Structures are given as structure tokens and as C-alpha cells.
Amino acid sequence: MKNLSLHALGWLLGLCLAVLGLLLLLTDPLLLQTLRHQGFDQYQRWQPRAYEPAPVRIVDIDEASLERLGQWPWPRTRIAEMVQRLSDAGAAAIGFDVVFAEPDRTSPRALAALWPLDDATRARLLDLPDHDERLAETLQGRDVVLGFAVRRDQAPEPEQRMPAAPYRYVWVGPPAPEVLHGFTTAVPSLERLDTAAAGNGALTFMPDGDGVVRRVPLVLRLGEQPVPTLVTETLRVGQGARNHLLKTAESGAPALQAVRVGDVSIPTTDRGEMWVHYSLPVAQRYLPAWRVLAGDFDPAAVEGHLMLVGSSAQGLMDLRFNPLGRIMPGVEAHAQALEQALTGHFLVRPHWALPLEAMLVVVGAIVLAWVAVRAAALLAAGVAALLMAGVLWLGWWSFSREGLLLDTFTPALVWLLTFIVSSLAHHFWSERQQRFIKSAFARYVSPNRVDYLVNHPEALELGGKRQTCSFVFTDLAGFTSLMEKIDPGEALTLLNRYLEEMISIAFRHQGTLDRIVGDAVAIMFSAPVPQPDHPQRALRCALEMHAFATRYAQDLQAKGIAFGHTRLGVHAGEVIVGNFGGSVIFDYRALGDPVNTAARLESVNKHLGTRICVSEAIWAACDGEGVMARPIGRLVLKGKTEALKVYEPLTAETPAGYAPLAAYQAAYEAMAQGRAEAVAHFAQLAARFPDDPLVRLHHRRLQDGEPAALSARADLIVLDDK
Numbered sequence: 001m002k003n004l005s006l007h008a009l010g011w012l013l014g015l016c017l018a019v020l021g022l023l024l025l026l027t028d029p030l031l032l033q034t035l036r037h038q039g040f041d042q043y044q045r046w047q048p049r050a051y052e053p054a055p056v057r058i059v060d061i062d063e064a065s066l067e068r069l070g071q072w073p074w075p076r077t078r079i080a081e082m083v084q085r086l087s088d089a090g091a092a093a094i095g096f097d098v099v100f101a102e103p104d105r106t107s108p109r110a111l112a113a114l115w116p117l118d119d120a121t122r123a124r125l126l127d128l129p130d131h132d133e134r135l136a137e138t139l140q141g142r143d144v145v146l147g148f149a150v151r152r153d154q155a156p157e158p159e160q161r162m163p164a165a166p167y168r169y170v171w172v173g174p175p176a177p178e179v180l181h182g183f184t185t186a187v188p189s190l191e192r193l194d195t196a197a198a199g200n201g202a203l204t205f206m207p208d209g210d211g212v213v214r215r216v217p218l219v220l221r222l223g224e225q226p227v228p229t230l231v232t233e234t235l236r237v238g239q240g241a242r243n244h245l246l247k248t249a250e251s252g253a254p255a256l257q258a259v260r261v262g263d264v265s266i267p268t269t270d271r272g273e274m275w276v277h278y279s280l281p282v283a284q285r286y287l288p289a290w291r292v293l294a295g296d297f298d299p300a301a302v303e304g305h306l307m308l309v310g311s312s313a314q315g316l317m318d319l320r321f322n323p324l325g326r327i328m329p330g331v332e333a334h335a336q337a338l339e340q341a342l343t344g345h346f347l348v349r350p351h352w353a354l355p356l357e358a359m360l361v362v363v364g365a366i367v368l369a370w371v372a373v374r375a376a377a378l379l380a381a382g383v384a385a386l387l388m389a390g391v392l393w394l395g396w397w398s399f400s401r402e403g404l405l406l407d408t409f410t411p412a413l414v415w416l417l418t419f420i421v422s423s424l425a426h427h428f429w430s431e432r433q434q435r436f437i438k439s440a441f442a443r444y445v446s447p448n449r450v451d452y453l454v455n456h457p458e459a460l461e462l463g464g465k466r467q468t469c470s471f472v473f474t475d476l477a478g479f480t481s482l483m484e485k486i487d488p489g490e491a492l493t494l495l496n497r498y499l500e501e502m503i504s505i506a507f508r509h510q511g512t513l514d515r516i517v518g519d520a521v522a523i524m525f526s527a528p529v530p531q532p533d534h535p536q537r538a539l540r541c542a543l544e545m546h547a548f549a550t551r552y553a554q555d556l557q558a559k560g561i562a563f564g565h566t567r568l569g570v571h572a573g574e575v576i577v578g579n580f581g582g583s584v585i586f587d588y589r590a591l592g593d594p595v596n597t598a599a600r601l602e603s604v605n606k607h608l609g610t611r612i613c614v615s616e617a618i619w620a621a622c623d624g625e626g627v628m629a630r631p632i633g634r635l636v637l638k639g640k641t642e643a644l645k646v647y648e649p650l651t652a653e654t655p656a657g658y659a660p661l662a663a664y665q666a667a668y669e670a671m672a673q674g675r676a677e678a679v680a681h682f683a684q685l686a687a688r689f690p691d692d693p694l695v696r697l698h699h700r701r702l703q704d705g706e707p708a709a710l711s712a713r714a715d716l717i718v719l720d721d722k
Helices: 006-027 030-046 063-067 076-086 108-112 120-129 131-139 191-196 228-239 289-294 328-345 353-374 377-402 410-443 448-454 481-486 488-508 534-558 591-610 616-622 661-672 677-688 693-702
Strands: 056-060 092-094 143-150 168-171 185-187 199-202 215-217 219-222 225-228 243-248 255-263 263-266 273-275 286-288 306-308 319-321 326-329 463-476 512-515 519-524 565-581 586-591 612-614 629-636 646-649 717-718
Touching: 006 092, 006 353, 006 410, 030 377, 030 410, 030 586, 056 185, 056 328, 063 289, 076 092, 076 131, 076 289, 092 199, 092 228, 108 263, 108 306, 120 131, 120 586, 143 191, 143 228, 143 717, 199 225, 199 228, 225 228, 225 243, 228 243, 228 255, 228 306, 228 328, 273 328, 286 289, 306 328, 319 328, 326 328, 328 410, 353 410, 377 410, 377 565, 463 488, 463 534, 463 586, 463 591, 481 488, 488 512, 488 519, 519 534, 519 591, 534 565, 534 612, 534 616, 565 591, 565 616, 591 612, 591 646, 591 693, 612 616, 616 646, 629 661, 629 693, 661 677, 661 693, 677 693
Parallel strands: 056 286, 056 306, 092 143, 092 306, 143 199, 168 243, 565 612, 629 717
Antiparallel strands: 143 185, 215 273, 219 225, 243 255, 255 263, 319 326, 463 519, 463 565, 512 519, 565 586, 612 646, 629 646
């Protein structure tokens, strides 16, 4: 991303996140399935199916029926009686959400084998009608559908009996049994019941991973053959139809599109399931089993109806979760699916849903990524929120108005991820750009000034404020003449190395670069950020600069390059600090007499013969810094009327020819106090230390009688030149 433009970054992120979104959509991990299902469930909670009276009823083996008629399983004779009463009342079909896989344990024959009876009693029991035979006789010729279970956890045995198939499957389109949910074995009802019934349907649900029954299978695969479920078989028997028609896609991947039974066509998923749009519980859907057996029911509630026999009793463990967040009897899922089939109310996930969702993912990811990296943060967030709200509203509108199940949650999730990633990328890119700009800007402006402006943009206004600051001014002696003696390019290289280190020293002490004029540098302390210890910083900075400049010059002089020495002036005082200029361009600097004084102190070194001059304003604040210094005198700089006491620091770079500090100090104190022995002191020092510039200066002044009288404070030096 080093040289990547913001425009290219937007496109690159958009394409990458679009590809990632497509992979998520196509692989459909469990997390996305859960998100999608929870979204569809919420739609149903917001808008459950409005119950429409449909010819479908549940004969409920409820708790009241068990209390009145005894525990389950009931004798098959009671089941036969129920079938008889429902059939006589005109039921169109009777479907059992029950598997009669084992013989009735209450049959006379079973009891004769179980109880210790005498031969006569056993013979009389064996002469009584068998309950299963009685039920089989009742089923014969009546429109009854029995249930069977299917399993896939074991291989079929050679003698495994398959459920009777009084139906026929017809494929409309290319046969595709492989798309159906497959099972290997079946647990049908007793053979005599199985063959006597008008139909047989599988009772198996295919709940999702969270146990919620959202879809009801209409056709399954047992071995290699399609088999109906209780819903489609009850629908077939109730219409007196013979065939189940399975409509498949004419092109593309094998997929089921619809199941047609008689006059009813039901759209399905690719695997032959029906999405159930659940209604809220209604009492008229249920008819207690005890009322049927007691004959205490309205025949109009049965005539022409598809009657499903199941149980809501908690002890019988046929309870399921539905999308409305409630527990329901398993038979209710079959009943609600039949209600939808008969009323023509369907939930459909159309075949074009996935391409549409893929297009939304790709287009939205690219647009959002581009907006997130190009637009302002608030605008980008607004666009992202608007797009996500719009696509989620599209999903809800499609469900509530058209009964379509569109997965707009995955696009919204991918868009949210795109916005977050792109915003972070934009943030990091902007930070990188800011670091680059800051780094580049710091080459023109002091780093601490750049930091201050970044954190205080309001400081970029014209004007200034009063502030006490310290200043270090430097100048390089003899550089103009050096330019005349050596190649200008070489001279420029030497100067740049010199200035680079001088400025680096200033920055190490958190100084602000005020200006560079040729080979001269001006450094300011305590602006823009106040520094309580600014005099100490200024002194330490000046001493380090002096040390470097001395070594640099000595190294070059040893190579035969006449690089001059550096003069430094250090002073502190109250100035006006701020931005000065106009509306087009302005400069950040300090204005005031202390600035001019610091510059004059740097310049006065050439008259004094010193390398560094520090004003009393600095030196008084640095007491205890561990630096030795000797007074130069009280200077009246050109254009000034008041004297300024100035000091020369003594460092490791001080030349060997300087007088001892104690001896110089004694001579200076005598001169400052107007004592006559000052002349003798400086004469002696001048004889012993002729290379000491200050000794030479004061000796000359005293000899020449520059001070009118010693009593006039001979340490006062009036300068006529800058």
C-alpha cells in the first residue's frame, strides 16, 4: 500500500471483500445459516400467517383424553372406533401421525400368552377378535393414511419390509431422486394394517441445527425410490388421486421445483421441502380425541376435512419448536402445511434468490468500499446505514407482500464487514499519509511545532500571545570566504552536514526551529508548547551545539579545510509568539527585544573574541546546572541604553590558553568594584595567558583608559558595532 492511491485502494478493497462475500454466500457456513434462519423467524413473529378456515383438523390425543380414556397406547379397537366415527362423519381423509409398528399388547391373544390362565379361559380369549385385525378391517375401504418412520443409521436387511405403495410417482422433467433427503431403512406399520390403509406417509421432519421445524418434507428418498410424507399422502388420499407429480428444473443443477398432488401444486425447495408459514394457535384447529370417541362433536367440523391424528400430550414426547418461538405438537406442522396447500398460501425461496443475493453482495461491497475510503467518515457511515437499512427493508417487504424468502441478511452482514474493514483501511491509510506529511512538514517546520498544530489546529490563525521564551542564535564564522576557496558543491555538502546536526541537537532538546538564514540558525524554547525549564534547555542545547561545532571544525581543519568556528548567543525574555503574515501565507515566530538581544549576543562574540555568550537572564535560572562560567561584563549593545550582564561558559572545548577561573574571577571582581589593583591583576594575567580573549580584552581596555575612572564600574562595555 506504499504507493497505492486512495482511489485504487477503494476498488481493491471492494473487489477483495466482494469475493469474500461471494465465498461466504456460496459455502453457506453454519453461522450464516443461523443468521438467515433467525431473520426468517423474526419475519414470522412480526407477521404470522393469518389463520383462514381450511378443511384441516387435528384429532388431538391430549392430556384430557389420556385422563379420560387411559394411558397411551390405546387398544387398536379404540383406534378403529375413532376411524369409524370420523369416516361416518364424512372425513375426506384420516392421517395418523402414529406408527403402528408392533402388535397391540391388549389384544386377547397377547393377553392369553402373557397371563397364567386355565385352558378354558385361554381358549375363550383366543376365540375373541384380534384388535389389529379389527383395525385392519376398519381401515379397509376407508380413506386412511398410516405413518411410517425412516432411518439412515443402518444398512437395510435383506428381509426388510418396505411400506406399501398405493401411489405412483411421475417425474415432470429430468428424474432427480438424488436431490431428495435419503434414508436407508423404514419402520412401517404392521403389514396387515399397512396393506389395508389407503396410503402410507413418512413422519420424519428435517429440523435445522437449532431444532426448529421451518420446513416440512413433501417427498423423501428411501433407498432409490421416492416416498411421500404424511402431508402429501393425506392430500392425495383426500382428493382420491393416484399420482404424485414431481417437477424438476429443465436445466442447470438437479433440483426439485414443485410437488403436485391432484389439483394442488406446492412449490418446494431444491430438496423437496415446503417452507411453513406458521399461524398463531387457534382452538378450532384441534378436536380432542375423547370427544370423537364420545361422539360429542359437530359433524360439520369433520365432513370433507383432512383429519390428522396426533398428540399434544407432553408425556408422548412429540413436541417441536417452531419459528414463532413456541413449542407445538409435531402433528401441527403437518396440519399447518396442509392448510397452506389448500389455501394457496406459500412461502417461496425463488430460484433467482441466490443470484440476486450474490449481485447485492458484489455491487454493495464495491460501492461501500469505494465510499468508505473516499468520503468523509460521517457521509460514509450514512451511506452504509442507508444501504443496509434498504436491503433489510427489501427482505421484509418481499416476505410481507409477496411471500418471498430473500436472504438480505448476508448482504447486509458483508456490507457491514466491508464498511468496517474499508473504514479501518482508510483510517490507517490516512494515518500513513499524515505521518508522511508530518515527516515531510517536519523537514520545514520543527517537529514539536508540527505535533502542536496536529493537536491544536486552532493555532493556525493569525495573531500571537505574550510568552517568556529562551533563544539560541548561532552563526558560522568565515563561511563566505570558504566558499571562494573550495568547490561550491563541496562547501554546500559541508554546510548541510553541519546544519543537520545543529538542528538535530536543537530538536533533541525540544527546541523550535525559528529560522535558518544561510549558515545561521535561530532556535526558540517554550513555544509553541510552554516549557517551564526553557532556560536550562536553551543552555544545554547551546553547550551541545558548541561542543559539536568545535569538533566538526577541528576535524575539517585537520583535513586542510578552513572551516570556521561557530558563535552562539543565548538569552531569554518576554516576547510575542504566534503566526504573522497575511491571509495568503504566514510565518510562526517570536517578536520582541529578547530576540534581537540574543542575535546581538551571538554577533558580539567576534568583538569579544569569545565563542558563546549567555545572558544573565539565562545564567541566573541555570544555577546548579553544574556548568562553570566566567563573567564577560555588562554590555551595552548597539542601539541599547541599558547594560546586560553576560557570561562565557567554560566547557571541555575551552582552549588551553585560558586563565584559571579563580584568578580571572578575582581580577574581574576588582575591576567591577572599581579597585585600582584591577589594572595590575589583568596585566599579570595578560602576561601569563596572552591567548585568553577576555583577559586580553580587559587588559587592553584598562591600559587604554577606556573606562573614565575605575570608580565608574570598568566592567561596563559599550559596543558601537553589532
